[in-house]
Each structure stands twice: as structure tokens, then as C-alpha cells.
Amino acid sequence: MSGLRAQKKADKNRRILEAATTLFRKVGYDSARIEDIAEMAGVSVGTFYNYYKNKGDMLMATVSMEVEEVLAAGEGIIAKKHDQVASALFDLIGKYYDHSLTYLSKEMWRTAMSLSIAQPETPFSKRYTALDHRLSKQVCDLFRSLQDRGIVRKDVDCMALGELVFNNVNMMFIEFVKDEDMDVDGLKASVAKQNLPVASLISVGAH
Amino acid sequence: MSGLRAQKKADKNRRILEAATTLFRKVGYDSARIEDIAEMAGVSVGTFYNYYKNKGDMLMATVSMEVEEVLAAGEGIIAKKHDQVASALFDLIGKYYDHSLTYLSKEMWRTAMSLSIAQPETPFSKRYTALDHRLSKQVCDLFRSLQDRGIVRKDVDCMALGELVFNNVNMMFIEFVKDEDMDVDGLKASVAKQNLPVASLISVGAH
DNA sequence: CTCAAAAAATGAACGCGTTCAATATTTTTT
DNA sequence: AAAAAATATTGAACGCGTTCATTTTTTGAG
Numbered sequence: 001m002s003g004l005r006a007q008k009k010a011d012k013n014r015r016i017l018e019a020a021t022t023l024f025r026k027v028g029y030d031s032a033r034i035e036d037i038a039e040m041a042g043v044s045v046g047t048f049y050n051y052y053k054n055k056g057d058m059l060m061a062t063v064s065m066e067v068e069e070v071l072a073a074g075e076g077i078i079a080k081k082h083d084q085v086a087s088a089l090f091d092l093i094g095k096y097y098d099h100s101l102t103y104l105s106k107e108m109w110r111t112a113m114s115l116s117i118a119q120p121e122t123p124f125s126k127r128y129t130a131l132d133h134r135l136s137k138q139v140c141d142l143f144r145s146l147q148d149r150g151i152v153r154k155d156v157d158c159m160a161l162g163e164l165v166f167n168n169v170n171m172m173f174i175e176f177v178k179d180e181d182m183d184v185d186g187l188k189a190s191v192a193k194q195n196l197p198v199a200s201l202i203s204v205g206a207h
Numbered sequence: 208m209s210g211l212r213a214q215k216k217a218d219k220n221r222r223i224l225e226a227a228t229t230l231f232r233k234v235g236y237d238s239a240r241i242e243d244i245a246e247m248a249g250v251s252v253g254t255f256y257n258y259y260k261n262k263g264d265m266l267m268a269t270v271s272m273e274v275e276e277v278l279a280a281g282e283g284i285i286a287k288k289h290d291q292v293a294s295a296l297f298d299l300i301g302k303y304y305d306h307s308l309t310y311l312s313k314e315m316w317r318t319a320m321s322l323s324i325a326q327p328e329t330p331f332s333k334r335y336t337a338l339d340h341r342l343s344k345q346v347c348d349l350f351r352s353l354q355d356r357g358i359v360r361k362d363v364d365c366m367a368l369g370e371l372v373f374n375n376v377n378m379m380f381i382e383f384v385k386d387e388d389m390d391v392d393g394l395k396a397s398v399a400k401q402n403l404p405v406a407s408l409i410s411v412g413a414h
Numbered sequence: 415c416t417c418a419a420a421a422a423a424t425g426a427a428c429g430c431g432t433t434c435a436a437t438a439t440t441t442t443t444t
Numbered sequence: 445a446a447a448a449a450a451t452a453t454t455g456a457a458c459g460c461g462t463t464c465a466t467t468t469t470t471t472g473a474g
Contacts, residue, residue: 004470004471005421005422005469005470005471008422008470009422033459033460033461034460034461034462035460035461043423043424044423044424044425045424045425045461045462046422046423046424046425046462046463046464047422047423047424049461049462049463050422050423054461054462055461055462110324110325110327111325113324114321114322114324114325115321116385117317117320117321117324117381117384117385118317118318118321120317120385120386120387125385129385156404156408157400157403157404160400160401160403160404161401161404161405163375163401164371164372164375164401164402164404164405165371167374167375167377167378167379167401168370168371168374168375168378170374170378171374171375171377171378172374174324177324178323178324178327178332178336179327180327193364193367194367194368194370194371194374195371196364196367197363197364197367197368197371197409198368198371198405198408201363201405201408201409202404202408211440211441212439212440212441212451212452215440215452216452240429240430240431241430241431241432242430242431250453250454251453251454251455252431252432252454252455253432253433253434253452253453253454253455254452254453254454256431256432256433257452257453261431261432262431262432415474416473416474417472417473417474418471418472418473419470419471419472419473420469420470420471420472421468421469421470421471422467422468422469422470423466423467423468423469424464424465424466424467424468425464425465425466425467426463426464426465426466427462427463427464427465428461428462428463428464429460429461429462429463430459430460430461431458431459431460432457432458432459433456433457433458433459434454434455434456434457434458435454435456435457436453436454436455436456437452437453437454438451438452438453438454439450439451439452439453440449440450440451440452441448441449441450441451442447442448442449442450443446443447443448443449444445444446444447444448
């Protein structure tokens with residue numbers, strides 16, 4: 001039987017991933033030791049490193065899942081027939097933020113962001129950055145969609161503005177995960193306030 | 208002589224700081240081992256930890272110096288009599304970026320940012336965040352100053368817009384330090400492009 | 415079925431940041 | 445000036461992520 005090796009491999013992969021995510025959520029990323037993850041998965045420490053390049057790599061699976069789902073949900077929001085810039089932005093960004101803690105804790109987000117900044121040449125960082133860019137592009141797409149439907153002024157550079165707005169969304173999310181006391185509603189309110197001048201200025205018919 | 212202890216202390220403090228910054232710049236933050244810093248400063252490893260809480264704390268001294276100088280320079284920019292929003296922003300932000308690599312390398316910036324995100328409860332992170340907020344406030348101040356002088360429309364929320372613009376400046380700086388190939392001019396050009404729609408929309412008399 | 419090559423698993427050892435009990439130095443008290 | 449108290453220094457030891465030489469398991473050819 002030639003599939004025995006592949007089967008064992010898939011099984012171990014699953015067990016390690018399961019053990020890691022369980023422990024990350026239970027005791028936090030930092031306190032979850034590789035030794036513990038390996039033990040819970042029923043493998044040795046060395047085997048862990050056969051399946052994952054390092055501890056941070058384990059996070060990326062979860063981050064990826066999280067962001068992919070958010071991107072899919074975002075497409076649905078963009079397809080809607082919004083009649084206001086501010087509310088369209090609020091919907092899209094709200095979706096991002098609402099979903100953000102589904103699989104990841106604030107501590108896990110902090111670790112992921114921290115890693116992606118500290119070691120930009122790693123696959124981890126590159127994948128993280130790529131996901132960020134897709135989110136950024138989605139905000140641009142929303143502006144363009146609104147512009148096509150006559151909600152946003154024709155003379156606005158949607159790409160530039162989308163990047164600006166998304167970078168603010170992202171930076172505010174960093175502040176959010178840095179502050180254990182801040183809740184999603186507070187975050188959404190702050191960002192909505194920051195977006196308001198922009199929304200009002202680019203709206204057709206305003207002023 | 209009662210000052211002997213204080214004198215020795217100050218001397219060691221200076222030697223450690225000097226050794227650390229020298230090594231950080233020479234071999235990079237990660238590769239500079241505490242053991243090496245201690246040896247170069249002529250003290251033991253334990254003594255290093257008597258003077259600095261941890262390795263990251265050593266960075267904060269440098270980051271502080273860097274940002275304090277930038278803030279001072281920023282005040283000068285704000286005091287100028289600008290007649291265009293776009294060019295005023297370009298001046299202020301350009302000053303930030305031009306100064307950014309004076310004392311710190313990209314790697315040191317990455318480490319500092321990474322630490323401030325990963326461990327938000329540490330004094331390091333709190334000081335870093337406080338510096339960020341002062342920079343953000345300065346951008347708001349610039350908008351308000353332009354508004355007072357009739358360059359920016361009266362109905363614009365300068366606070367909200369300043370935060371938005373600064374968060375973009377900050378996020379773009381993160382991308383900059385993550386990419387060893389990107390230069391300051393490229394960074395300034397990208398951010399200028401992102402600011403253009405905003406500058407144009409809030410300018411008095413435009414449209 | 416046998417055996418050699420390939421693939422995978424293992425855990426002891428390493429590197430480095432950090433801690434802490436023991437030691438040394440300086441200051442204060444008498 | 446001697447003893448006691450306060451403060452500073454030290455480096456061996458610890459924790460944990462990561463590596464790697466060795467051992468075990470699986471595979472496919474003869």
C-alpha cells in the first residue's frame with residue numbers, strides 16, 4: 001500500500017494544527033510551547049518542525065482562513081446597491097472588524113502583525129502582506145463601484161483614496177488589538193468618524 | 208564623596224548605551240547579543256539588566272531621540288505660511304520621512320514597531336504609542352493652521368482628517384521599512400499621490 | 415521475502431534573552 | 445575607624461525556540 005505514508009502525514013498534519021490552535025486559544029500564543037503542542041498532537045518536537053517551518057507559521061494558517069472569509073464577505077457588500085458613501089464604507093469596514101475575532105484572539109493578531117513586520121523576507125510576512133493588499137484593493141473597488149453608479153464624484157482617484165482609507169482601517173485595527181479594553185463597536189465608531197469628512201467631500205451633490 | 212556611586216552609574220549607563228547603539232548599527236539588532244554589548248561596555252550581563260529592563264528598552268532611547276527631533280522640526284514646518292494644502296502636507300510628511308533613518312536603520316524600526324505591537328503593556332510600547340499620537344496630533348495641527356488661514360474649508364473636521372492622513376503616513380512607513388529596496392523618494396511620492404484627492408477636495412476655492 | 419535506498423521521526427544539544435542567589439562595593443551609623 | 449545597612453555586580457543557570465546527527469519506518473526492486 002503506497003498511500004500509507006501520505007495518510008499518516010495528513011493525519012499528523014491535522015493533529016498538529018488542531019493541537020496548536022487549541023493551545024493558542026487556551027493559553028495564548030506565547031505560553032503555548034512547541035513541546036506542549038507536539039505532545040498534544042502525539043509527535044516529537046522534531047516532527048513538529050518537519051511539518052511547520054516554525055511557530056509563527058502555525059499562525060498563518062489561521063490568519064489566512066480569517067482573511068479569506070472576510071474577503072469573500074466583502075465581495076457581497078460591494079455588490080449591494082448602496083446609496084450613500086458613508087454607509088457603504090461603514091458596512092464594508094464593519095464586516096472586516098466584526099469578523100476579525102472569529103478565529104484569532106487579539107494576542108494572536110498582535111503576534112501575526114508583529115512577525116510580519118519584524119521579518120519581512122519570510123513566507124509568513126509575504127503571505128500576510130499579500131492578504132493586506134487584497135483587502136486594500138477591495139476598498140478601492142468599493143469606491144470605484146460607487147463612482148460607476150454615480151454616488152462618488154467622477155474626478156476622484158479611487159485607487160489613491162482607497163489605499164488611504166484602508167491604511168487608516170488597518171492602523172486603527174492595530175490600535176484595537178493593542179488595547180484589550182477596546183471593543184469592536186468603539187473601533188467602528190472611531191473609524192466612521194475619520195471616514196466622514198472623506199465620504200462627505202467625495203459624494204456627488206454634497207455642497 | 209557621596210557622588211561616587213552616582214558617577215559610576217552615569218558612566219556605565221553611557222558606556223552601555225554607546226556600545227548598544229554601535230553594535231545595533233554595525234551588526235543589526237538581532238545579531239547584537241547582550242553578552243557582546245556588555246563586554247564592549249566593560250560590564251557583566253547581569254549589570255546590563257540592572258540598567259535596562261531588556262534588550263528592546265535599549266531601542267527606545269534611540270527611537271525617542273529620533274521622533275523628538277522630528278516633532279521639533281515639524282513645529283517649524285507648521286509655522287510656515289503655506290498657500291497650498293498639498294505642498295504643506297508634502298513638506299511636513301517629507302520631513303518625517305527624511306529624518307527617519309538618521310539614527311535608526313530599517314531593521315531597528317521594524318524591531319521597534321514589532322515590539323510595540325507584540326507587547327502593548329510594556330513601557331516600551333506605551334512610550335512608542337505616545338510618540339505616535341504626538342505625531343498624529345501634529346498633522347491635525349497643520350490642517351487646523353491651514354483652516355485658520357483660510358486655505359482649508361471651514362466645514363472640515365481637522366481632527367478626523369488629520370488622524371486619517373497620519374495613519375496612512377504611518378502605515379506607508381511600515382511598508383517602507385519592510386521593503387529594503389524602497390527608498391525615501393518612492394515613499395514620499397506614493398504618499399503624496401494618496402494625499403492628493405484629500406488635499407484637492409478640502410481646499411478652499413477648488414471646484 | 416530480503417534488502418538497500420528514501421523518507422520521516424526523534425530528542426539531545428545549542429543559542430540567546432533573561433533571572434537570581436551569592437558576592438563585592440559603597441554609604442551610613444556609632 | 446569598624447560594623448552594619450544599603451546598593452550594585454556578577455555569571456552560572458534556566459526557559460524555550462530551533463537544529464541536526466542518529467535511528468526507525470516505509471517503499472520498491474530483485
